[in-house]
Amino acid sequence: MDVESKPVAEKISVIIPQFGRSVLTLRCVETLLEHHAATLQVIVVDDGSSKEELLSLQRRQLANTEIVRVSSNRGVTHAWIRGAELATGKHLIFLNNDVTTSGPWCQQLIAPLLAGQCVISGPKFRHEKRTPRHLQRLIANEAILEGWCLAISRVSFNDFGGFDERFRLYFSDTDFQLRIVESRQSSDSLHQVRGLPVSHHPHRTTSQLTDRSIQWRQDRDAFEKKWFQTRESIAHADSASL
Numbered sequence: 001m002d003v004e005s006k007p008v009a010e011k012i013s014v015i016i017p018q019f020g021r022s023v024l025t026l027r028c029v030e031t032l033l034e035h036h037a038a039t040l041q042v043i044v045v046d047d048g049s050s051k052e053e054l055l056s057l058q059r060r061q062l063a064n065t066e067i068v069r070v071s072s073n074r075g076v077t078h079a080w081i082r083g084a085e086l087a088t089g090k091h092l093i094f095l096n097n098d099v100t101t102s103g104p105w106c107q108q109l110i111a112p113l114l115a116g117q118c119v120i121s122g123p124k125f126r127h128e129k130r131t132p133r134h135l136q137r138l139i140a141n142e143a144i145l146e147g148w149c150l151a152i153s154r155v156s157f158n159d160f161g162g163f164d165e166r167f168r169l170y171f172s173d174t175d176f177q178l179r180i181v182e183s184r185q186s187s188d189s190l191h192q193v194r195g196l197p198v199s200h201h202p203h204r205t206t207s208q209l210t211d212r213s214i215q216w217r218q219d220r221d222a223f224e225k226k227w228f229q230t231r232e233s234i235a236h237a238d239s240a241s242l
Contacts, residue, residue, distance in 0.1 A: 010114065011039050012106050013154075014093045015083030017076045019047040022056040024097045029062050031101040035197075040064055040106065043083045044097075048073035075168035075215075084157060092157055094173075096148040096200065103197030109151045111193070118191035119160070119180050120145065120152045124200075125192045128174060132227050135178060138187045145190055147173030148200045166226075169212070170219040178227065 014032065018025040029042055042065040046054050057067050070082060080094050091110045105123075112121050122145035131142040150173060160180050163172040181189045 010091055010107070010110060011041065011089040012091045012093055012110060012151075013041040013043060013083075013087035013089030014095050014106070015043045015045065015080060015087065016095050016097050017045045017047055017079030017083070018049065018053075018057075018097045019073060019076075019079075020049045020053050021097060022049070022053040025057060026060060026062075028095070028097045028099050028101075029065055032095075033063055033065070035101050035104045036106055038064060041087065041089050042066070043068060043086055045070060045079035045083045047076065047079045075165075077163045077165050077167055077169070077172040080163050080172070081165060084154070084162060087154060089154065091151060091153050093149065093151045094147075098201045098203075099148060100199050100201070101197065102199065105196040105198050106151075108196060109149075109193050112191045113151060113153055113156075117188065119156050119184065119189045120150055120177060121191045121193050122146060122150045123193055123196045123198060124149075125190075130224075130228070132178065135181055138181050138185065139190075140187060143190075144174060144177045145192065146200075148202075149198065164226075166222050167219045169215045171223040172219075175223060175226065 016025060016028060025044060029044065032042065033040070042062070044057060044065060045068045046057070047070050054067070054069060066086065068082060068086060070079060083094075084092055091113060093106060093109065109121055109123070112118050124146045125143040126146045128139070128142050128144045131139055131144075136142065160176070160183060162176070164175050165172075167175060177190060181187075
């Protein structure tokens with residue numbers, strides 16, 4: 001008698017950066033693992049936290065979880081990149097540590113990737129006020145994905161160059177999505193997956209950073225220089241030559 005085989009779940013690597021908020025990270029990882037199978041690889045990248053914060057994670061001995069130490073605080077973008085280098089899953093999910101899970105959702109998030117509907121997916125769109133002119137026709141309502149939870153295949157992440165480390169804390173997710181849209185010249189690069197049982201608790205991670213306003217301005221200035229002083233000039237020159 002033939003036995004119907006069940007589809008094998010794709011292995012997913014979830015990359016979670018943390019800096020000094022191990023209580024948030026533990027809650028994030030524990031609720032995630034509670035609702036997902038053992039095939040999930042969780043990589044927590046500690047971005048130069050104190051020894052006490054790091055030990056509080058290591059003592060918990062979380063299943064299927066690797067804790068990676070970065071010796072000095074280099075920012076969330078570096079932590080994402082470091083996690084991606086260590087990932088073994090075919091798909092990557094970049095997840096903030098101020099997120100909690102109330103049901104299974106990882107396979108749902110990567111479903112549009114597997115179906116070839118997009119390059120990158122996430123639970124929620126947001127309005128990007130500063131969309132480069134040459135990309136506005138490709139981004140409906142200037143909507144891009146919020147950066148607290150993003151999924152992409154490991155191959156695509158590498159093919160599109162990953163995150164740009166010149167953005168230390170802010171704008172690296174925006175920059176990455178814009179580069180994907182620009183490269184593909186396609187409006188179906190980004191995809192929102194609605195109704196996932198995952199909750200974001202904004203600013204709980206960055207609220208402790210005394211220099212966050214300064215860092216935001218520095219990253220914003222780098223973003224403006226890259227997309228509005230360099231790329232738009234190139235795009236205008238290209239269109240003028242046609």
